[in-house]
Amino acid sequence: MSPTMIAPVMEEENKKYQRGVKHLCDNGLTKVPTKYIWPEPDRPIFTKSDKLIKPKQNLKLPVIDFAELLGPNRPHVLQTIAEACETYGFFQVGSQMVKVVNHGMEGDVSRNMIEVCKRFFELPYEERSKYMSADMSAPVRYGTSFNQIKDNVFCWRDFLKLYAHPLPDYLPYWPSSPSDFRSLGAKYAKETKEMFEMMVKAILESLEIDGDGDEAVEELKEGSQLVVVNCYPPCPEPELTLGMPPHSDYGFLTLLLQDDVEGLQILHRDEWVTVDPIPGSFVVNVGDHLEIFSNGRYKSVLHRVLTKSDLI
Secondary structure, eight states: OOHHHHHHHHHHHHHHHHTOHHHHHHTOOSSOOGGGOOOGGGSOOBOTTSOBOOSSOOBOOOEEOHHHHTSTTHHHHHHHHHHHHHHTSEEEESOSSSSSOOSSSOHHHHHHHHHHHHHHHTSOHHHHGGGBOSOTTOSEEEEETTTTTTOSSOOSOEEEEEEOSSHHHHGGGSOOOSTTHHHHHHHHHHHHHHHHHHHHHHHHHHTTOOOTTOHHHHHHHTSOOEEEEEEOOOOSOTTSOOSEEEEOOSSSEEEEEOOSOOOEEEEETTEEEEBOOOTTOEEEEEOHHHHHHTTTSSOOOOEEEOOOSSOO
């Protein structure tokens, strides 16, 4: 085949993958395409039965009870936060002692957000594709992989990124379908921003910085807020690919709303360990900016996401 014939074929192949993993799966897929197969050293280690090899038990991150943080036991909780940020770069906000996950947010807000986002990804591709853009600063951006423009190997992930602060400026750009997406998403964005501000004050206090009236707190209140929704469709060969490649988070602090599906792994003591999920809790992790702000005391740690053959 001549070079002039190869180029259009490759371009068409790339276009197919640019549409996202959900689109591929909806059209029937029994094997992972070559575009998504990671080099062997970078793949998760599975047995032939597609079960992840676990040399150790799942990692149980330190759990911060929001009520304890706001109560008389605050000094002890702040010490736990400090130790978690130094040791793991991660902790969870919730409670292992009770069925209700105590992170200060009403349960319906987080549950509704998960449910409406699932409905968004179930929309026809033509509806979702309205928000596809190569513009990194677009107020709403639907895409796939980690960076679909630059990635040589794609990861098994579709995403919806929503700028959320100031919320009145960005909300009109958010998806209008499902019909309740904006109302439910706005409530979630507002409450997570409040939670973020409270966690920032606690983290600064754990660094022995007075968070009340602190210039850093005021700057962070007016900083950017990005809501990212990740969709990981069932993968026919999870041993060959990743939902997200190893990376650290660029910002100050990330709040990740968990479900009950295992997948998040962090690099701890030079080993990939799976975080034990607490459904409905938030995983909080140190970002690159916080590591710099703390002079390296708090660690922005590499993490990645595994795929599953049967669960989103």
